[in-house]
Amino acid sequence: MRALILVGGFGTRLRPLTLSRPKPLVEFCNKAVLLHQLEALRQAGVSHVVLAVSYMSDALEAAMREQEQRLGIRISMSHEKEPLGTAGPLALARDVLAEDGEPFFVLNSDVICEFPFAALARFHRQHGGEGSLVVTRVEEPAKYGVVVCEADTGRICRFVEKPRVFVSNKINAGLYIFNPGILQRIQLRPTSIEKEIFPAMAQDGQLYAMELQGFWMDIGQPKDFLTGMCMYLQALRAQHPEKLHSGPGVVGNVLVDPSAKIGANCVIGPNVTIGAGVVVEDGVRIKRCTVLEGARIRSHSWLESCIVGWSCSVGQWVRMENVTVLGEDVIVNDELYLNGANVLPHKSIAESVPEPRIIM
Amino acid sequence: MPLKAVILIGGPQKGTRFRPLSFEVPKPLFPVAGVPMVQHHIEACAKVPGMKEILLMGFYQPNEALSRFLVSAQQEFKVPIRYLQEYAALGTGGGIYHFRDQILSGGAEAFFVLNADVCSEFPLQEMLEFRQQHGDMHSFVILGTTANRTQALNYGCIVANTGTQEVQHYVEKPSTFVSEIINCGIYLFTPAIFQHIGEVFQRNQQELALEESSNGWQRAEVIRLEQDVFTALAGSGKLYVYKTDGFWSQIKSAGSAIYASRLYLNQYSKSHPERLAQNKPGGPVIRGNVYIHPTASIDSTAVDHTCVLNTIVGWDSTIGRWARVEGTPSDPNPNDPYAKIDSETLFRDGRLTPSITILGCSVTIPAEVVILNSIVLPHKELSRSYKNQIIL
Numbered sequence: 001m002r003a004l005i006l007v008g009g010f011g012t013r014l015r016p017l018t019l020s021r022p023k024p025l026v027e028f029c030n031k032a033v034l035l036h037q038l039e040a041l042r043q044a045g046v047s048h049v050v051l052a053v054s055y056m057s058d059a060l061e062a063a064m065r066e067q068e069q070r071l072g073i074r075i076s077m078s079h080e081k082e083p084l085g086t087a088g089p090l091a092l093a094r095d096v097l098a099e100d101g102e103p104f105f106v107l108n109s110d111v112i113c114e115f116p117f118a119a120l121a122r123f124h125r126q127h128g129g130e131g132s133l134v135v136t137r138v139e140e141p142a143k144y145g146v147v148v149c150e151a152d153t154g155r156i157c158r159f160v161e162k163p164r165v166f167v168s169n170k171i172n173a174g175l176y177i178f179n180p181g182i183l184q185r186i187q188l189r190p191t192s193i194e195k196e197i198f199p200a201m202a203q204d205g206q207l208y209a210m211e212l213q214g215f216w217m218d219i220g221q222p223k224d225f226l227t228g229m230c231m232y233l234q235a236l237r238a239q240h241p242e243k244l245h246s247g248p249g250v251v252g253n254v255l256v257d258p259s260a261k262i263g264a265n266c267v268i269g270p271n272v273t274i275g276a277g278v279v280v281e282d283g284v285r286i287k288r289c290t291v292l293e294g295a296r297i298r299s300h301s302w303l304e305s306c307i308v309g310w311s312c313s314v315g316q317w318v319r320m321e322n323v324t325v326l327g328e329d330v331i332v333n334d335e336l337y338l339n340g341a342n343v344l345p346h347k348s349i350a351e352s353v354p355e356p357r358i359i360m
Numbered sequence: 361m362p363l364k365a366v367i368l369i370g371g372p373q374k375g376t377r378f379r380p381l382s383f384e385v386p387k388p389l390f391p392v393a394g395v396p397m398v399q400h401h402i403e404a405c406a407k408v409p410g411m412k413e414i415l416l417m418g419f420y421q422p423n424e425a426l427s428r429f430l431v432s433a434q435q436e437f438k439v440p441i442r443y444l445q446e447y448a449a450l451g452t453g454g455g456i457y458h459f460r461d462q463i464l465s466g467g468a469e470a471f472f473v474l475n476a477d478v479c480s481e482f483p484l485q486e487m488l489e490f491r492q493q494h495g496d497m498h499s500f501v502i503l504g505t506t507a508n509r510t511q512a513l514n515y516g517c518i519v520a521n522t523g524t525q526e527v528q529h530y531v532e533k534p535s536t537f538v539s540e541i542i543n544c545g546i547y548l549f550t551p552a553i554f555q556h557i558g559e560v561f562q563r564n565q566q567e568l569a570l571e572e573s574s575n576g577w578q579r580a581e582v583i584r585l586e587q588d589v590f591t592a593l594a595g596s597g598k599l600y601v602y603k604t605d606g607f608w609s610q611i612k613s614a615g616s617a618i619y620a621s622r623l624y625l626n627q628y629s630k631s632h633p634e635r636l637a638q639n640k641p642g643g644p645v646i647r648g649n650v651y652i653h654p655t656a657s658i659d660s661t662a663v664d665h666t667c668v669l670n671t672i673v674g675w676d677s678t679i680g681r682w683a684r685v686e687g688t689p690s691d692p693n694p695n696d697p698y699a700k701i702d703s704e705t706l707f708r709d710g711r712l713t714p715s716i717t718i719l720g721c722s723v724t725i726p727a728e729v730v731i732l733n734s735i736v737l738p739h740k741e742l743s744r745s746y747k748n749q750i751i752l
Binding site for chain 2: 265284317354
């Protein structure tokens with residue numbers, strides 16, 4: 001089977017992290033986001049994945065070559081020279097996608113969930129329609145595009161974008177499977193799949209919705225990245241508890257790379273991810289954070305709801321909270337207070353940031 | 361030459377900018393650099409040869425803390441120390457006028473008057489020598505120091521003859537620039553001063569007799585040295601200013617107590633090296649000048665990973681693990697040698713001005729919270745973080 005991942009452009013919402021790496025290569029729970037998706041696709045029988053990018057990155061290409069070898073899967077890049085929206089890239093990659101005549105998957109690169117690709121394929125073949133998409137229940141559907149469908153068959157009746165009154169609590173989760181025939185509907189021009197293609201397919205009764213089991217999150221911005229991390233770690237506790245860290249000073253769900261070092265008298269967790277080669281010195285308290293590869297957190301510091309970028313150095317007695325994000329190689333001096341600071345790469349912070357702001 | 365010293369300590373209605381620190385202990389007894397504020401004054405006075413008696417003057421009701429302090433200070437400095445209680449707030453001149461007989465008893469030929477809410481090097485001996493050289497045995501001396509042009513407006517401004525140091529003009533808190541030389545609140549008087557204060561008293565009485573007695577609180581006996589006496593004495597050849605470059609600061613707000621602490625701690629390396637904490641193996645790491653009371657214990661397990669900066673932590677307060685307690689220092693601009701500490705108002709534009717964080721006595725700060733630029737009144741138990749607030 002084939003799959004297309006809509007990677008898009010610069011990933012500006014996840015800056016400052018995406019100033020140093022292409023978004024698919026940012027590690028989510030100690031594994032590149034893209035890798036979570038590739039592994040799930042391969043497990044469902046996909047042998048060829050197309051990455052639809054609007055910004056070509058050498059780093060991404062090199063990483064893909066490496067994963068090709070490792071996963072035994074074919075990966076090609078489809079580079080759109082002008083923005084083609086959410087449907088246009090399918091047309092651009094039509095040769096690969098239609099090649100074997102089988103249905104192909106399409107997914108948003110920002111989506112993290114318990115990928116149900118095999119179940120989705122079965123659901124799709126069963127109803128015989130042109131396309132299926134995955135929906136998930138959310139508490140505040142008005143923030144998203146809402147899907148209205150028949151309860152028994154899952155056939156989609158209509159889409160309502162950001163409804164003002166309650167219509168349904170199911171939203172488009174950004175995972176699809178289509179028959180190659182759909183490519184007839186899409187031209188090579190900027191096209192929105194939600195606004196143009198899906199409504200037409202729904203009207204023709206050709207679009208079905210499968211409800212997602214388990215957690216779902218769009219991790220395209222730091223706040224949601226952290227929320228998604230908490231959900232992922234919780235699912236990990238249920239399915240593979242042996243992968244989580246335990247020991248003195250560990251509270252709740254904590255994921256620690258084997259090469260990381262944690263000092264004495266620390267209290268780590270709940271909901272913490274510690275990346276490769278990270279050093280956490282003595283007496284540190286970390287809650288609800290992601291610490292990326294090579295960073296160092298010095299003693300007596302206190303971190304909550306932060307993302308610490310690659311190779312950062314956080315000083316002693318520092319307090320960081322409220323979705324503070326440190327880009328790559330940021331140095332935070334001792335005894336400072338960072339509240340919602342968004343710090344660009346290679347900066348040195350010598351003064352506290354008592355109220356949320358961006359440090360360039 | 362027999363000398364006396366009078367230290368004006370005010371009363372509970374005065375010095376309210378020092379709250380909440382002054383809720384538990386009278387402001388003049390609040391510890392600065394490890395010892396009560398006025399102890400620095402007493403120590404300096406006791407060192408002057410010929411000092412016969414030190415009088416603390418104010419309108420606090422007699423209380424235990426004050427009495428205990430007087431007893432122990434007498435023992436330590438081996439000079440008689442008494443408290444004279446004014447029956448009402450009589451102003452900086454009215455109190456000494458009221459008690460003039462007590463001050464002059466024992467044949468004092470001259471006496472110092474010091475405001476309790478200043479921190480200084482107290483160059484008292486130098487003031488005596490200066491008076492001998494520049495004036496005569498009947499001259500009065502004001503201790504002055506240099507401020508910058510903007511801040512001088514907050515103090516008493518002195519214009520003096522550059523050669524003779526005679527005071528030609530004196531204005532208290534002018535609205536336009538008059539002089540950079542400001543009044544430090546430390547004076548050297550002779551008995552002749554009472555004649556001048558007496559004239560003010562007479563004038564007041566006459567004025568009050570003329571006015572309808574509408575406001576019952578107008579008293580003839582309330583005399584302000586600065587506005588009523590110095591202004592009149594300027595240009596008369598009797599008043600001189602001794603300018604000092606030594607450290608000096610007012611202690612009006614809680615934040616200024618931290619700054620004054622720093623100035624005294626700096627002095628300790630010469631005057632009281634034994635008061636400065638030293639680095640000991642196994643003990644806390646000491647950086648710069650630190651005073652640790654003999655009964656205080658810095659225990660690494662008890663003060664787990666907390667960060668306390670620019671804060672006054674009241675007696676018996678506790679701070680939980682990983683808590684951050686932080687204030688904003690209001691120190692004067694270090695690049696300006698004549699800058700003085702701002703006596704900021706508590707609020708500006710309806711918001712609390714960022715300043716020193718103060719925890720009153722017996723305050724409990726839980727673990728892992730942040731307390732920023734806040735004032736916590738005594739005996740409060742907090743349960744969450746606070747920023748820029750007064751917590752009653």
